[in-house]
Amino acid sequence: MCALAMPDALRRPQGGTAEALGPATGRLGVVMFVDYQRSEVGPYRELLFMPGPCRFPDGHRRWSIGRIYVSSEDSARNGNRNWGLDKRVASFRVERTRYGESVTVRYQDRDIAGLTLKRRGPALPVLGPWLPERWRRLGQVRDNQQFVFAPSVRGRLGVASLSDAWGNGKDFPQLQYGRGRGSLYLPDFHLDFPEADIRPLS
Secondary structure (H helix, E strand, O other), rough: OOEEEHHHHHHHHOOOOOOOOOOOOOOEEEEEEEEEEEOOOEEEEEEEEEOOOEEEEOEEEEOOOOOOOOOOHHHHHHHHHOOOOOOOOOOEEEEEEEEEEEEEEEEEOOEEEEEEEEEEEEEEEEOOOOOOOOOOOOEEEEEEEEEOOEEEEEEEEHHHHHEEEEOOOOOOHHHHHEEEEEEEEEEEEEOOOOEEEEEEEE
């Protein structure tokens, strides 16, 4: 999980959030690479980008996932239906070293994004959700509906660094023009993804 300061001229139009939302605010975007060893649809990998908090039609400001790629058809189908995501199926190439990993994502026969993550020191246990619910609350808009949910993570948490990050600007934001503002890694985690509150757009 990495926070990036990116130019608004790139972060907003390339962020991928729904047209019904206002432009992403703040100065930071977040990129995440997740390698699920187990899930209700089996193991899969995921790369996502959130361009920042957006104004929703109900007046609230929430983070929203704009770009998200997964290695599983089942994950894409269920994520899009149940949480209003725009998951797209891609292939992942992961090269692991003693201190981290390098990830390249390929979508529709072209490389669209890549990053290298390095661990910095040990990961320490975190008991219970490590962010208040209001900071974890996400929102999506899809098919004229609003989806709101607040995932929580338990496990071990450590400091990391991000290098060699890039995106092609069309399918994923141009991370190469961002500046890292902090990275974390969770080598052993449990993610609770609750049922979304789904309501029609007013």
